[in-house]
Amino acid sequence: MPLSNRTRRKALLLTLATTAVTATLTAPVQAAPAARPAAPALTWKPCPSPAGATECATLSVPMDYRDPGGQRVDLAVSRLRGADSPARRGTLLAIPGGPGGSGVARLAAKGAELRKQTAGAYDLVAFDPRGVGGSTPADCGVSEDDRELTHLRPWPGPDGDITANVARARRVAAACQTNGGAMLRNISTANEVRDIESLRRALGEEKLSAWATSYGTYVAATYAQKYPHRTDRLVLDSNGDPDPERVARGWSANMSVGTDDRFPDFAAWAADPARDRAHRLAERPEDVRPMFLKLAAELDAAPRKFSDPAHFPLTGNRLRQALQQTLYSKNAFEPLAELILAARDTAGPLTVRDVLPGGPISGRETAVMVGTICNDVSWPHDLRTYARAVTADRARHPLTAGMPAGVMPCAFWKTAPADKPVRITPRGPSNILMIQNLRDPATPHHGALKMREAFGDRARLVTVDSGGHGAYLANGNTCGDRTVTDFLTTGRRPTGDVVCPKE
Template identity: 65%
Template sequence: MTPDETSTPRRTRALALSLAGAALVAGTVLVPAVPAAAESPLTWEPCEGLPVVAAGQECARLSVPLDHGDPGGERLTLAVSRVRGDRPAERRGTLLLIPGGPGGSGLRMLGQKGDALRARLGGAYDLVSFDPRGVGRSSTASCGLSDDDRHLAHLRSWPAPDGDVTENVARSLRVAESCARDGGPVLRSLSTANEVRDIDALRRALGERKLSAWGVSYGAYVGAVYAQRYPRNTDRWVLDSSGDPDPARVGRGWLANMGRGVDERFPDFAAWAADPAREARGLRLAARPEEVRPRFLALAERLDRAPRETTTPGVPLTGNRLRQALQNALTNTASFPRLARLLKEAGDPDPAVRPVLTDDVAGAMPDADAAVTVGVVCNDVRWPRASAAAYGRAVAADRARHPLTAGLPVNVTPCAYWKDTPAERPTRITDQGPSNILMIQNLRDPATPYAGALKMRAALGDRARLVSVDRGGHGVYLGNGNACGDRAVTDFLRTGTRPAADVRCAD
């Protein structure tokens, strides 16, 4: 899944992880073996160096086994954070915020959402989150990738302008080999199953019999897996922006669905960009919404042939970099202005005009971020080892169906050449367990399309209710501006009452 839990289309889920400061030091070095009792208690202290901090946010470190099957062996450190409830007499328990990605930072998520959550929930919960293993201030891994391979528009397998996948195959093989050579045991431990085990270790360290949770994007999948494996440890469970949980297509199916998701979301941008209200800021792209898509496609094709120099030295605006900027911006309507401005600059006939690239497409992500972004999905499930010709045929067909994503969703990835067989099979989500899950989903989500969420809903059966919001973008609760959807989640977390049936919220 893409972009992280804040629904802000930064470099991707992984870009948000660059958290400076020394309060909780991340590293690739394993902690010497210590007894399992070191998981608890947690020592809380003020957070330092976080880019965004909620009022009263505290930080701590949690020691967890590298391999939960060997609790006395080597250990990793997880960076944890909390905002304590300010009404002890009304305390409900702990609400865990599960970040998206793979690669999203829970410390950042809590810093951004903590104040609003505490206000909405009346201070009845201690709000807790964490940087998953591999992320931010927790123990990380490195694949030793080159700067060029860590550009998002390259790490994502965008085909060549003519649809050729030769370079994608070479890059995917190179990344897989580098991760196998340099990633070490930490990289091999990055998986959904281990994140779920880490969450249960955190629950025990907090002294909680049960947790409530709000998981967003990939975090919603992690939350679903936790609820399947530890059903008795769940209280009130919110899955926000879910993907298809089919265990045979974890990761691969999420990526393949993005072509449809972008197609469903693009009309929102087209309507926005053709609105006369955009004229005042010089951001109107067309007189009618139906003109925006062909103009975007024509501009991307022109940049395929002749990339344009930008204000970022050595980083030209190519057609694929423009397509990546579109994919990022569609996750959040607040990013429409910057996308429209980029399109205006890229299409300006004056050659002296240099487009300004935003951070999400301008530079290379840190190596640790690239490692976790690739490592989790490749470790979770075996990907098909098809021939380059087979990938080429799949790309050609998908380009015809979904021109906006140009074949990316079905193209080869490093997972096709991953050296390690997945340590275990993905968990199958079922309807067996307590009926304490509330799902919320935008109808036009470019990253986790609605059709995939319906498959999660079907898998959970009566365990869940679904709140469908007639809006676009990725991430709903406290990030979408829809009062009906926000109210449904807030009421559930405050009272435990779910709707009697699935609910549709109008825009």
């Protein structure tokens, strides 16, 4: 599945030939939850913009669940109805990545294919998390310059200096504290999980199935931990390490390893003798990495301008960021190769397209991303910790130049997390199927192994011998797609963890 620029912004065994499968186990008996007020009904209407057969509704939820009678938040919800057949299963929730991804947009993009794969067995439902898309918006009032991607992400100076990162992180944190208000204080994974439970009740479903991607896998895992008796069939696609001591700080740090895991795929593509001259970067795959590092260092010293003044200059860090995003999907390899060749072999303004979008990311996306990662877990406040981590990470992983270990606005966050991060455990129904690319640049395979270990026998892991971010209906592996589809439609999972061979 080719990923949009916005999606790309927002990170390791047996062959599955004749693997036996077994039906998913049922949930153990749980005590009935305490009585709560009736869930608000959903009024479904045609969506305001063309989106196939999708219906839309608005769900009102408490801004602060500790004050259920207080201020409310509206969540934009969408639905693609399933088929009216004996095979009808229930509702499957599409949980987006991010933080800051739109569930409504993801369902619009993938709903028709998912409905086809599952033969209409589910009503497919999604929602925009609070602060995002059509839901009640969040905004910190962060300046456009600080919302530019290579500024918001803590790319250090050419020599590893983090002074500019520290100043920017301090500004963003101060803006969120001043302008974010109660909305920003109540953006977190814990509240997204509570919103999912409110949505389940509004839908009138006893249980929910889900297809969660990227950051959404942590949301789904947390929901499965908090509400195990409310889960049916869960697919977790492109998983991060759920370590409750680190959470997003760990996901960011892991991108260094993920980029190293994935880069050889790009190098092999870029040195393929069959590649045309407009895209071939080197004679041998092992020559691509030093060439890229040399070019990035040259752009650190002397950035290149584009002929289109709307584009930011091509700096070393913008080239590194372009690489990190390009590795999400093989479909992006060609434009990156064109950019590298133009920057390396031409003079004057660059006339090729920029791989990165020219403008800043939105205020909503910025607020939700920063709010979630800073409200979920406490980050270190000692700036020397970040300086040491950046120095070490630059030495081990020069492709990412220390950015994944850099200082974020969370280092200056004034409020402690309202909820303790959830620890994922083996307690609960065995109804989870994880799927993971072996060479994922954003959520590397070793992090998925940590999630698998945390779940124990509740989960099975399907490792796909492929690269890119997103496995199911994404990077083209028939074995992986078939295994997930079979689970969603029949409930059967592999009896153990499996590997889908390279195709």
